[in-house]
Amino acid sequence: MSKMLQKMKSGREEINRELQESGSLNLAARSRETGYGIPEGYFDTFSQAVQQKISAETRQAPSLVTRHFNLRTVVSMAATFVLLIGLGISFMLLRQGKEEGFLGEFDDHLYDEYFARVTQFDRTMLYDLIFEQETGLPETKTAIESDDDYLFDYLLDAAQYYGIEPTELITQNGIDNQR
């Protein structure tokens, strides 16, 4: 048996042993088939597809001069500037009014991050930024995840904060699993 196969086998055995120890016999017994399929010969042409994408992106990349004097860029910058002013005023008003609700949860860190990033502003960044901020809020508010998962994440964070080894959170049928 090749070294590679031996290594894979021992890895699988270790994982199965771990599953059995935690009482997960179903998963331990299963093959690792996911059931997901792909078109025939998909990986034969994959690297070609990557090369085409790279070539397409290289062709599309505008020259430095074009980039500086591109009308679309100028319009985008102007729109961003107006948006910045608008947002700045809105933020100031919201802060003054001791705001409530979702916007009220925006903090100084967010403003800094927003203005630091705004030079490269685009829609995706705004989505990301809002999402980051949103996930900073207690997620239970919309029951985004089950209570169990929320509690688990909270415990992980807390364990890290207090310097407790996270594996101490693992229990087997209510009994501490640590040896």
Next chain:
Amino acid sequence: MAHYSDDELLKRFKESENPGYAFDLIVRKYQEQVYWHIRRLVICHEDASDLAQDVFVKAWKALPDFRADSGLFTWLYRIATNEALSFLKRKKMRYFLPMVDIEQQLSDSLETDAYFTGNEIEKKIQQAILTLPEKQRVVFNLRYYDEMKYEEMSKILGTSEGALKASYHHAVKKIEKIMTS
């Protein structure tokens, strides 16, 4: 195809007059692992295919500055994980769907996906995995399907080994419960 180590491939990429050839070897070496890692997270073949290609496009752009502090394999997995999670995040934001709906949508897509050929049990496992929060799903997939060591996962996800063990254990318990219900 000759089997080159990551170091050899990186050396060829940086020193050769034809870095495209070395990069092609890198793509061929890791294309399947990267694709399947993403596919298990985004479910749809077309999305996974696009994202896997994007991972390598990003790698192509960043490789000249890659300092190999982390291994090539770890680095590619990290990009792939970020791409997949960002994709799901964007999807949620774009459609203003709460997380539960997106997971439900992914789960439903198993029923209609032309490229899902699994049996009922395989479908049930995949649907159980889709009930996990994203981070746990990543941890579970890396451990259970990619059979990755916690040490390696820790480098990819930037999380302590202890936290990963706890997450995996929690995920396993949840899936097992669904499987036996």
